[in-house]
Structure formats: structure tokens, C-alpha cells
Amino acid sequence: MNSARRPRRLTVAIAATALAGLVATLAACSSDDAQATTKPSGASAEQAPELRLGYFANLTHAVPLVGVADGTFQKDLGSTKLSTQIFNAGPEAVEALFAGAIDATFVGPNPAINAFSKSDGKAVRIIAGATSGGAQLVVRDGIDSPADLKGTTLATPQLGNTQDVALRAWLSDQGLKTSLTGGASDVNIAPQENSQTLDLFKAGEVDGAWLPEPWASRLVVDAGAHVLVDEKDLWPQGDFVTTHLIVSTDYLEKYPATVKHLLEAESQTVDWISQNSDAAKTKANEAIEKLSDKALSQDVLDRAWGNLRITLDPIASSLQTSADHGVAAGTSKETDLHGIYDLTLLNEVLKADGQEPVSDAGLGQGA
Structure with a gap:
């Protein structure tokens, strides 16, 4: 250097x-x-x-x-x-x-x-x-709007981490309920290792994830996901x-x-x-x-x-x-x-x- x-x-x-x-x-x-x-x-x-x-x-x-x-x-x-x-x-x-x-x-x-x-x-x-x-919500085919997320399972890197918080807050803004304790919710959030998310997305067991890079891009490029939310679009400038x-x-x-x-x-x-x-x-x-x-x-x-x-x-x-x-x-x-x-x-x-x-x-x- x-x-x-x-x-x-x-x-x-x-x-x-x-x-x-x-x-x-x-x-x-x-x-x-x-x-x-x-x-x-x-x-x-x-x-x-x-x-x-x-x-x-x-x-x-x-x-x-x-x-x-x-x-x-x-x-x-x-x-x-x-x-x-x-x-x-x-x-x-x-x-x-x-x-x-x-x-x-x-x-x-x-x-x-x-x-x-x-x-x-x-x-x-x-x-x-x-x-x-460098953080995005990427999802499977058939999910093109917040309303399409009802009943789905989305992954994040860990409960309470930055992307987990961003996802829960954004879903709340869309009128969609989540739960920290397994209670009634519109969207199930499954915190897990990023590498596990990629495998489960490929297997069709999760419907998307809010992830940091390079994992958002890995789901897009390697597993066919598409971007529903680019987090930078939610912030001034x-x-x-x-x-x-x-x-x-x-x-x-x-x-x-x-x-x-x-x-x-x-x-x-x-x-x-x-x-x-x-x-x-x-x-x-x-x-x-x-x-x-x-x-x-x-x-x-x-x-x-x-x-x-x-x-x-x-x-x-x-x-x-x-x-x-x-x-x-x-x-x-x-x-x-x-x-x-x-x-x-x-x-x-x-x-x-x-x-x-x-x-x-x-x-x-x-x-």
C-alpha cells in the first residue's frame, strides 16, 4: 500500500x-x-x-x-x-x-x-x-411490492443487528407486523448466518433477506433474487x-x-x-x-x-x-x-x- x-x-x-x-x-x-x-x-x-x-x-x-x-x-x-x-x-x-x-x-x-x-x-x-x-432487501420472483410480503419469511444476519432493525422498521412503515417472540405476525423474520441464508433462499425456504454486501449481491447474482428495497433510497442523499x-x-x-x-x-x-x-x-x-x-x-x-x-x-x-x-x-x-x-x-x-x-x-x- x-x-x-x-x-x-x-x-x-x-x-x-x-x-x-x-x-x-x-x-x-x-x-x-x-x-x-x-x-x-x-x-x-x-x-x-x-x-x-x-x-x-x-x-x-x-x-x-x-x-x-x-x-x-x-x-x-x-x-x-x-x-x-x-x-x-x-x-x-x-x-x-x-x-x-x-x-x-x-x-x-x-x-x-x-x-x-x-x-x-x-x-x-x-x-x-x-x-x-451496501444494504438491500432482495426477494424471490413474485414479490414486487410490500403487500406481496405478507405471509413470507425473510432473513437477516442476526436479531438486533443493523439490517434486522432496518427490515423491521421498514415493514412497520408498510403496515406489516413482525414479532420478536414468535407471536402473530404478517412477516416471519428468521435471523441466521448469511451463508445459511443463501442456501435456504436457493432451496426456497426463505423468500428474501435484508443483507449487507456482498450477501445481497450473492442472492441476486448467484440465486436469482431481485431488489425490492435499496436502503440508500430511504436516506437523504x-x-x-x-x-x-x-x-x-x-x-x-x-x-x-x-x-x-x-x-x-x-x-x-x-x-x-x-x-x-x-x-x-x-x-x-x-x-x-x-x-x-x-x-x-x-x-x-x-x-x-x-x-x-x-x-x-x-x-x-x-x-x-x-x-x-x-x-x-x-x-x-x-x-x-x-x-x-x-x-x-x-x-x-x-x-x-x-x-x-x-x-x-x-x-x-x-x-
Whole structure:
């Protein structure tokens, strides 16, 4: 990489049990110490011995896919050992963070919001963006309108993950009922592994899915699905956060210098991707093949990559709407998001690169 920088079939009952477990795990964090803010740059020169980072084998996680695989993340972390763990969806990654198995993770907005809410705003901070776009509701032939969805089964990556929330909220807007507990519903939602969704869709056992890339494209290209809803069409200017980077507040407090190095690595990777799009999607596909033992076909790769926008901007202006969707979907409670962002270190990195700072939309530290 050029180092120069620019100036998922599960039943609804099982899914409900999974949500209860997640809520219990998150709630355990509410006894943590009082909310803290990032130390000023240079307040601690101590480097963490290790940084344990989570991400997914999805193109919406192209930044860590590329930056970890080509060594940029480890190089910028210096003497800090980089360890990684791969997850299927956000709630799973958040559980790992609260269990102390990882220190930071790339994740979607709704799991981050739930983590912040259930820990009374103490456990996590959003410190950077990564991806906008790249999520679609894709369905079988014969489904051409919301009304056609009544009586169908649709898949999502995990109960309470960002696409699960988006689907439930959108269905509610269409006047279609869903259930978290197996009760009466117009549409059955079956959270499951993304690879399982592809197999079950091919077998005719699910009728569609709201998925991140490359899985939406895999259902379209490999299994004959068509797009019913492109999520970007539901947002102003088509811009919304799909993936951002969160970190344990304890880790951020203790090792701000290490976190800043992580952000420098992310910035360098985002810059390289923006300048080398074709090479970047190839590298991301190579990383996916290594992690999942199967590369994406060129048709899937091209279609999926074209639906993404890689960006350090966390698009904070979209977060409250994502939170509102979670409340409407019944997967989270209404919460005050003030303090969820700490973009101090990111904006220091951007300033050093001659770039404009990014906004926390009034949801940052001290807001």
C-alpha cells in the first residue's frame, strides 16, 4: 500500500432467546465506573501490549479486510500486537467486547447504540466511520411490492443487528407486523448466518433477506433474487452509516496513543482504497477468500463494490434515525445518545493530513 496520505434458518423463538442473552450481557456493564472522556493527545505515551480487533468477512468491512491483510494496521500499531476475530454480525461482536474478548470492533450502528444504551453510556465510544451504503432487501420472483410480503419469511444476519432493525422498521412503515417472540405476525423474520441464508433462499425456504454486501449481491447474482428495497433510497442523499469503528471506553482511556495509531492505520487504508478502487476490491476479495475459503465471483464483487462508499466520516447525522428504527422495531429502548461519539483522535489524524474534521452531530463528549 502506498503510505502517502492526502492534504444469515432460525426460529423466532430462538432469536428472541438470543436477544435476551444479549440484553443481559449488556446490562451487566451498567455498573461500570462513571463515563469518561478521551485523554488529550500526548497525555499517555504508553502503548498497549495488544489490540484485539473485531470485524466481519463482508465487503461493508472493506477497510479492515484490506488494512489487516496487507499489514498496514500492524505496521502503524508498531510494538502493539494486533489480534483479530471475525464475526457474522454486530450483536455477536458487541457481546465479545463486553466479555473482554476484544477491545475494538467494526460494527453497524444499532449494535453500537444498544451497547451504549444498556451500559448507561459508559462502555463504548464510536471513534470513526468506515462505510456508507451496501444494504438491500432482495426477494424471490413474485414479490414486487410490500403487500406481496405478507405471509413470507425473510432473513437477516442476526436479531438486533443493523439490517434486522432496518427490515423491521421498514415493514412497520408498510403496515406489516413482525414479532420478536414468535407471536402473530404478517412477516416471519428468521435471523441466521448469511451463508445459511443463501442456501435456504436457493432451496426456497426463505423468500428474501435484508443483507449487507456482498450477501445481497450473492442472492441476486448467484440465486436469482431481485431488489425490492435499496436502503440508500430511504436516506437523504442516500448517505447513512453501515459500518463504523467502536472501542471499549476503558481501552480508550488507558491507551489513547494506541487508539490513535489504529485510526492512523484506518485513515491510510481509506485513502489508499479511494485512490486504488480496482486493486482495493481485489484485495478485499482475497481477504474474504482467506477468511471464508470462498472468493466472490467477479460479477458479485463488481455489483457489491459499486454499492459502497468508504469513508472515515461516521455520518453521525444518521445515527439518531437508526436509534429510532431500533425503538420502532422493538429491539432497543429509547436512549439519549449524547456522548456516544469521541472523534477527538480521528480529527487530530485528519488535521495532520490536511483534511477537514468530521462532525459528531452534537452527540459527542461534552455535548
